[in-house]
Every structure is written in structure tokens, then in C-alpha cells.
Amino acid sequence: xxxxxxxxxxxxxxxxTLSLTCVISGDxxxxxxxxxxxxxxxxxxxxxxxGRTYYRSKWYDDYALSVKGxxxxxxxxxxxxFSLQLNSVTPEDTAVYFCARNNQLNMxxxxxxxxxVTVSS
Amino acid sequence: QAVLTxxxxxxxxxxxxxxxxxxxxxxxxxxxxxxxxxQQKSGSPPQFLLRYSSDxxxxxxxxxxxxxxxxxxxxxxxxxxxxxxxxSEDEADYYCVIWDSSAxxxxxxxxxxxx
Numbered sequence: 001x002x003x004x005x006x007x008x009x010x011x012x013x014x015x016x017t018l019s020l021t022c023v024i025s026g027d028x029x030x031x032x033x034x035x036x037x038x039x040x041x042x043x044x045x046x047x048x049x050x051g052r053t054y055y056r057s058k059w060y061d062d063y064a065l066s067v068k069g070x071x072x073x074x075x076x077x078x079x080x081x082f083s084l085q086l087n088s089v090t091p092e093d094t095a096v097y098f099c100a101r102n103n104q105l106n107m108x109x110x111x112x113x114x115x116x117v118t119v120s121s
Numbered sequence: 122q123a124v125l126t127x128x129x130x131x132x133x134x135x136x137x138x139x140x141x142x143x144x145x146x147x148x149x150x151x152x153x154x155x156x157x158x159x160q161q162k163s164g165s166p167p168q169f170l171l172r173y174s175s176d177x178x179x180x181x182x183x184x185x186x187x188x189x190x191x192x193x194x195x196x197x198x199x200x201x202x203x204x205x206x207x208x209s210e211d212e213a214d215y216y217c218v219i220w221d222s223s224a225x226x227x228x229x230x231x232x233x234x235x236x
Binding site: 037039045046047048049062064065098100105106107108109111112113114 | 155157159166167168169172180182183214216218220223224225226227229230
């Protein structure tokens with residue numbers, strides 16, 4: 001049973017960096033058949049995929065165009081976790097952030113508990 | 122125009138069937154996509170229901186009842202989630218998802234009310 005445990009601050013000031021971590025149990029961040037994603041849900045309930053990292057003999061990442069240039073998703077093999085950094089945040093980045101695993105059939109089959117991040121001074 | 126369009130809400134009675142649509146933008150053809158459906162209940166992350174591409178290429182989520190099924194309407198360029206024998210516990214938000222242009226794309230979601 002794969003479990004994802006998120007951590008990180010719930011309040012970030014405008015123009016600063018949002019940082020969240022997702023610890024994986026029951027699988028490996030270096031798995032050759034999984035991808036590790038960050039997804040957010042706005043207060044109006046819209047879901048938005050932000051990006052992913054995955055390992056296929058080497059590390060890859062993909063990012064949504066809407067946040068490209070501001071986002072970094074990094075794996076940490078020593079701690080079996082992956083992280084999200086989103087720079088230069090504005091109030092429009094206020095959302096519940098989820099980490100999620102894509103399994104070998106490409107479905108999001110495991111999710112973190114969600115972290116409400118509010119961008120406000 | 123959004124890539125995926127879903128009606129914002131739908132109501133149906135217990136025991137009835139509900140058909141939730143996910144219309145693809147006109148420049149992309151539903152025939153070329155696998156449509157993923159997720160259910161989200163208040164306070165919880167979305168849960169995978171099923172994936173549908175064709176009758177020979179589909180996947181039911183673990184533990185998901187067979188009264189949840191997928192299909193496509195080529196004439197409407199849409200994916201469809203059919204829920205039969207509606208139960209009160211089916212009241213939730215439902216999202217469709219596709220992989221397009223190297224990104225996962227979510228529909229805006231349909232809030233299903235069972236009353």
C-alpha cells in the first residue's frame with residue numbers, strides 16, 4: 001500500500017517561494033514504473049496539474065505551461081521523497097496542493113492528504 | 122476554449138442513472154484519447170474510478186463498482202461517465218482527465234447531487 005505524506009507551510013507571503021515535500025512509503029521515488037506529481041485545487045474546486053518527476057534510467061521532469069519558469073520538482077532518493085518549489089507566488093497561487101503517484105497504468109492511484117497554502121501578506 | 126468542458130452540476134434521483142459528459146475542445150478528437158475519471162468527496166483527495174478509451178481498452182479502479190462505466194460519444198466529441206443505480210454515497214464531484222501535449226489536463230468537474 002503506497003502512502004504519501006505531505007508537509008510544508010500553510011502560509012506564504014507574496015513574491016516568496018512555496019515549498020512542499022511529499023514522503024513516499026510503499027514505493028520508491030526511483031521506481032521505473034511510477035511518476036510523482038504535484039496537483040493543486042483552487043478555492044473554486046478547479047484541479048490543475050503542475051508537474052511531475054520520474055526515473056527511467058535517468059531523471060525526467062515535465063511542467064505545466066501555466067507555471068513553467070517558476071516551478072521545480074526535485075526527487076530526493078536518500079529520503080525517498082520529492083518536493084515542490086514554486087517561486088514568486090501571488091494570491092492566485094492560493095490552493096490546496098496534493099502530491100500524487102501515477103502508476104504503470106498512468107492513473108493517479110495514490111494521493112497525499114493535501115496542504116492548504118494561502119498566499120497572503 | 123477549455124480543453125475539457127464538463128457541466129458544472131447535475132441532479133438525479135436515487136436508483137436512476139446519471140450520464141456525466143466531458144467534451145473535448147473541437148480541435149482534438151476524443152477517439153485519440155484515454156479518458157480518466159475521478160471522484161472527489163468533500164475533504165478528500167480525488168479517487169480514481171476508471172479509464173476508458175474503447176470497449177477493448179478500459180480499466181476499472183480497484184474496488185469501483187461495475188455500475189460506474191465509461192464510454193465515448195464520437196458525434197459529440199465527448200467522454201461519458203455513466204453511473205447506474207444511483208446511491209446517496211455517489212454524491213460527489215467528478216472530474217475527467219486526459220494526457221495532452223505532455224501535460225495532464227483536468228476538466229472543471231461536475232457536482233453530482235443525488236436527491
